[in-house]
Amino acid sequence: MKLAVGPLLYLWSREEIMAFYARVAALPVDIVYLGETVCSKRRILTLGDWQLLAERLVSAGKEVVLSTLTLMESESELRTMRHIVANGRYPVEANDMAAVYAVTEAGGPFIAGPHINTYNQATLELLSDLGAQRWVMPMELSRDTLMQMQQKRPDGLQTEVFVYGRMPLAFSARCFTARNRNLPKDDCRLCCGDYADGLSLGTQEGENFLTLNGIQTQSGLVCNLLTELPALDELGVDVVRLSPQSQHMEQVIGAFHDVIQRDVRPEDAQEQLNVVAGKEYCNGYWFGEPGMAAR
Amino acid sequence: MASEKKVELVCPAGSLPALKAAVDNGADAVYMGFRDATNARNFPGLNFDAGSATKGIQYAHERGAKVLLALNTFPQPENWAQWTQAVDLAATLGVDAIIMADPGLLRYAATTHPGLRLHLSVQGSATSYDAINFYQQQFGIQRVVLPRVLSFSQVTRLIANTDVEVEVFGFGSLCVMVEGRCALSSYVTGESPNTCGACSPAKAVRWEEDANGRRSRLNGVLIDSYKPGESAGYPVLCKGRFEVNGQVDYAIEEPTSLSLLDRLPDLLKAGVVAVKVEGRQRSPAYVKQVTRVLRQALDACLADPENYTPRPDWVVQLDRVAEGSTHTLGALDRAWQ
Numbered sequence: 001m002k003l004a005v006g007p008l009l010y011l012w013s014r015e016e017i018m019a020f021y022a023r024v025a026a027l028p029v030d031i032v033y034l035g036e037t038v039c040s041k042r043r044i045l046t047l048g049d050w051q052l053l054a055e056r057l058v059s060a061g062k063e064v065v066l067s068t069l070t071l072m073e074s075e076s077e078l079r080t081m082r083h084i085v086a087n088g089r090y091p092v093e094a095n096d097m098a099a100v101y102a103v104t105e106a107g108g109p110f111i112a113g114p115h116i117n118t119y120n121q122a123t124l125e126l127l128s129d130l131g132a133q134r135w136v137m138p139m140e141l142s143r144d145t146l147m148q149m150q151q152k153r154p155d156g157l158q159t160e161v162f163v164y165g166r167m168p169l170a171f172s173a174r175c176f177t178a179r180n181r182n183l184p185k186d187d188c189r190l191c192c193g194d195y196a197d198g199l200s201l202g203t204q205e206g207e208n209f210l211t212l213n214g215i216q217t218q219s220g221l222v223c224n225l226l227t228e229l230p231a232l233d234e235l236g237v238d239v240v241r242l243s244p245q246s247q248h249m250e251q252v253i254g255a256f257h258d259v260i261q262r263d264v265r266p267e268d269a270q271e272q273l274n275v276v277a278g279k280e281y282c283n284g285y286w287f288g289e290p291g292m293a294a295r
Numbered sequence: 296m297a298s299e300k301k302v303e304l305v306c307p308a309g310s311l312p313a314l315k316a317a318v319d320n321g322a323d324a325v326y327m328g329f330r331d332a333t334n335a336r337n338f339p340g341l342n343f344d345a346g347s348a349t350k351g352i353q354y355a356h357e358r359g360a361k362v363l364l365a366l367n368t369f370p371q372p373e374n375w376a377q378w379t380q381a382v383d384l385a386a387t388l389g390v391d392a393i394i395m396a397d398p399g400l401l402r403y404a405a406t407t408h409p410g411l412r413l414h415l416s417v418q419g420s421a422t423s424y425d426a427i428n429f430y431q432q433q434f435g436i437q438r439v440v441l442p443r444v445l446s447f448s449q450v451t452r453l454i455a456n457t458d459v460e461v462e463v464f465g466f467g468s469l470c471v472m473v474e475g476r477c478a479l480s481s482y483v484t485g486e487s488p489n490t491c492g493a494c495s496p497a498k499a500v501r502w503e504e505d506a507n508g509r510r511s512r513l514n515g516v517l518i519d520s521y522k523p524g525e526s527a528g529y530p531v532l533c534k535g536r537f538e539v540n541g542q543v544d545y546a547i548e549e550p551t552s553l554s555l556l557d558r559l560p561d562l563l564k565a566g567v568v569a570v571k572v573e574g575r576q577r578s579p580a581y582v583k584q585v586t587r588v589l590r591q592a593l594d595a596c597l598a599d600p601e602n603y604t605p606r607p608d609w610v611v612q613l614d615r616v617a618e619g620s621t622h623t624l625g626a627l628d629r630a631w632q
Contacts, residue, residue: 119399120375124399138478140478145371169479173632199540200539204537207517210537217472284485291481
């Protein structure tokens with residue numbers, strides 16, 4: 001089972017992004033997804049910058065995938081997506097059918113991202129026929145559904161599961177971070193950049209509920225399937241995805257790596273991780289329960 | 296000339312009486328769903344079985360109205376057969392089109408029933424002409440219902456770049472998120488529009504009342520609280536009041552309805568072929584009221600788009616049945632975004 005670092009979902013500064021991927025280059029991950037998937041107004045890095053980062057990561061022995069925007073509304077967003085598809089070197093994670101369209105027109109391999117709604121084997125077959133090399137399971141599907149998907153998975157199609165991080169749950173035309181700051185989206189001043197792990201939304205009773213990340217809404221709790229890695233392995237999952245958070249990513253990557261390598265028992269790895277990252281997690285979707293539930 | 300164009304008014308039919316109300320009050324088409332999770336309004340007491348669907352289709356067809364069937368949720372391996380059977384049944388019943396979202400199911404319908412007209416549901420999340428052209432190329436869809444995320448200029452440009460017909464929501468409850476890409480409901484309750492055809496399902500709702508007022512909960516999570524006497528709405532989870540940065544407010548969206556009444560000429564000019572009314576979960580009285588107003592508005596707009604202005608009594612009638620008794624243009628207006 002390979003370990004992947006998913007696309008960075010937050011707006012960090014250029015220095016923070018460079019420092020993060022410099023660390024990732026030295027860490028035991030196999031695949032790194034690069035690019036902006038949330039908001040086209042975030043232009044801290046150009047496609048050229050991402051490609052430069054990609055070169056460095058490849059030099060460090062990583063497989064690189066270029067990710068595309070999830071919600072595409074404007075002509076300029078389509079143009080950027082087409083540039084990414086035409087990069088000529090790296091496979092592309094398609095996060096919208098517009099990208100699937102572009103990538104199949106170009107005849108290239110692609111990864112069907114978590115926001116392509118792959119809920120059944122007929123869709124798996126379609127994606128495989130179109131040239132997908134891997135699919136990422138949607139956030140809300142369970143272990144039992146995955147088991148059935150795996151049984152009828154087309155030959156050669158890999159499966160990837162989101163196993164760590166705040167889950168991207170919804171996208172909107174509206175920017176909720178700008179709304180909180182009383183700024184119109186057209187003059188958002190990139191205020192989402194003030195929140196390295198998104199802006200916390202709590203209930204009136206103080207319960208950590210959701211995370212606002214610009215036009216994206218994430219889970220309040222971090223999803224964590226560390227102790228389920230043996231089950232994922234048994235189901236034939238090829239890749240597990242860790243979504244970048246600003247804190248403790250080295251320890252998180254280390255913990256998942258150690259369990260995949262069978263160097264450390266999952267429960268022990270979890271206990272060690274709890275010491276640095278705390279015990280507040282969710283994993284309900286995996287068990288067929290509400291996503292925010294924890295077992 | 297926009298005025299020579301026919302624009303379809305597509306109205307919700309959650310039940311046979313609602314279907315009749317829509318047809319009798321000027322709907323060009325109605326849309327309905329079967330009584331199960333195969334459609335995105337899977338609510339207790341709503342929708343059609345084969346018998347009532349047959350009656351509804353006959354009623355509509357005799358009066359010159361079309362019937363569209365929503366099969367717009369995402370089947371999973373354990374219930375795949377239920378969805379394909381629903382497609383087969385729809386084909387047998389003689390509906391005028393099926394409204395679908397799932398790529399695998401679209402492929403099934405396109406190959407098994409090649410003569411059947413396919414519309415891409417709003418749940419299909421197609422927000423660009425590239426995405427729409429993908430569904431056209433793969434499955435031959437003839438119409439798309441746009442998610443409520445695009446501005447007027449984006450809608451116009453999209454229409455100019457596809458020959459798939461475009462349908463937009465003209466009135467009804469406002470979904471703030473891109474439809475088909477929102478798992479907030481399952482995060483809280485385990486059920487979402489994609490998986491179960493329900494957002495913030497009624498069975499997860501609990502109301503509490505004491506001397507301090509009322510509180511609405513969704514699977515235990517506090518969605519909103521109301522002072523004594525304050526009017527309270529259904530706890531759709533994105534329309535509650537939450538705390539962000541120390542402020543308690545409608546952090547995502549307030550209870551409000553979408554209404555494009557003010558901008559109908561712009562929609563027609565952009566080349567929209569159908570205007571849809573949301574609300575299969577609403578009463579026949581709502582359907583009657585909204586259909587009647589939208590019919591008058593569309594006719595007035597088609598007859599003389601240059602001089603069209605919404606009549607004040609239309610606005611009053613629509614606000615009366617609107618969520619939160621108020622309305623917005625939603626994403627079509629950049630300021631809303």
